[in-house]
Amino acid sequence: MKFVAHHLWDPARRDTDPGHGMPAEIAERLRAEGLLRSDGPHAPSTVRRRFSSWATLHHWKGVAGPFRSPALRATARPRTRKSQKAVTADVLERLLATCASDRLVDARDAALLLVAFASGGRRRSEVAGLRVAQFTAEAAVPADPTDPKSAALPCLSIRLGRTKTTGADADARVFLVARPVAALREWLSRADISRGPVFRAIDQWGGLDDKALTPQSVNWILKHRIALAGLDPTEFSAHGLRAGYLTEAARRGVSLPEAMQQSQHRSVQQAASYYNEIERRQGRAARLLV
Numbered sequence: 001m002k003f004v005a006h007h008l009w010d011p012a013r014r015d016t017d018p019g020h021g022m023p024a025e026i027a028e029r030l031r032a033e034g035l036l037r038s039d040g041p042h043a044p045s046t047v048r049r050r051f052s053s054w055a056t057l058h059h060w061k062g063v064a065g066p067f068r069s070p071a072l073r074a075t076a077r078p079r080t081r082k083s084q085k086a087v088t089a090d091v092l093e094r095l096l097a098t099c100a101s102d103r104l105v106d107a108r109d110a111a112l113l114l115v116a117f118a119s120g121g122r123r124r125s126e127v128a129g130l131r132v133a134q135f136t137a138e139a140a141v142p143a144d145p146t147d148p149k150s151a152a153l154p155c156l157s158i159r160l161g162r163t164k165t166t167g168a169d170a171d172a173r174v175f176l177v178a179r180p181v182a183a184l185r186e187w188l189s190r191a192d193i194s195r196g197p198v199f200r201a202i203d204q205w206g207g208l209d210d211k212a213l214t215p216q217s218v219n220w221i222l223k224h225r226i227a228l229a230g231l232d233p234t235e236f237s238a239h240g241l242r243a244g245y246l247t248e249a250a251r252r253g254v255s256l257p258e259a260m261q262q263s264q265h266r267s268v269q270q271a272a273s274y275y276n277e278i279e280r281r282q283g284r285a286a287r288l289l290v
Contacts, residue, residue, distance in 0.1 A: 084235045086274075087222070087244035088251075091231070092117055098228040104190060105202045109221055111187035112199050113241070114180040116218075119158055120262035121242030122174075124218040126160065130198040131212075132188070134159045141177055153178040160264065174262050246274040 058065035087095070092113060099110035116127045136159070140152035156176045176184070188198070197212030213221075215238075222241070223233040242263065249259040256268070256275055265271040280286060 084237075085240060086247045087117065087236060087240040089244075089248045091229075091236075091240075091244065094229040094231070095222075095225040098225050104206050104208070107183075107187045107190050108199060108202060109225060111180075111183040112218070112221060113225070114183045115176065116238075116241045117245055118176055118180040119174045120259075120264060121245030123242065124215040124238035127218050127238075128199065128213045128215045130158070132193060132195050132198055134161065135184075135198075138175070143178075154181040156181050156184070172264055174264065243274065246271055247278065250275040250278040 055065055085091075095113055096110055099106040099113075112127060115130075116122050116124075136157045138155040138157050141155050142148050142150045143153050144150035154177070157173045158176065160172045160174065184198075188194070191200070191208055193200070196210070199213045199218075200211060201209040201213055201217065203209070219238040222236065222238050226233045226236045245263055246259055246265075249262075250256075256272055260268070260271050263271065
């Protein structure tokens, strides 16, 4: 931070890094220190956040910056989805088919994919950070909600704690029922995990690490399974599980409020976009020439 603070940003400089709009020497230094990982272009929210940080640094130095300029406050790039394609139920089944062997890594990846999707499409950071203590066994639920006497299905709750949209003191819980519960229990049993991180790295010899997976590893696992399933890894990212959950919920007629309770979306507008897209795709307005 000191290095950056002593080299305040000047938009008139020509030796700027094209992806970040900062002096190239600073961008190179930050990359070397592991503080700058992506090359851009970035989402509008990321750009605004970084402009805010630069404006604060200028203020601390008593220097008037250009950050009130309309050109810098406006964003020309439209908002795009973090995963080009959603990991819907049909795609998920293809990924799970690649986990059919009895290898430990297949048990882990099957549990990870099922838990991430069924718990509302958890973000990769949330999946990577899951710990055994967050899971609580709940009373079994009927397979048919309208028939209390139907077959009982196992149920677990996950206490999320701090997420992107909730604080550490939030008591948000989501639930897993049936298949994800069985996959998770099989993974924990086979890996002999009773405490600490749920999802961990496995080396090429099948050795289990004590440390949790990183969010980047969760993304890599998804892309690896996408490739094994014969799909294009460039079209999917871990966020596709989150998009896929809401898309699938809309397809199956789950109400938006109920789906949001599981996904923990704070923005109704953002969550509703998946529902609106399904309704438009299945509606009559786009079928005038059929």
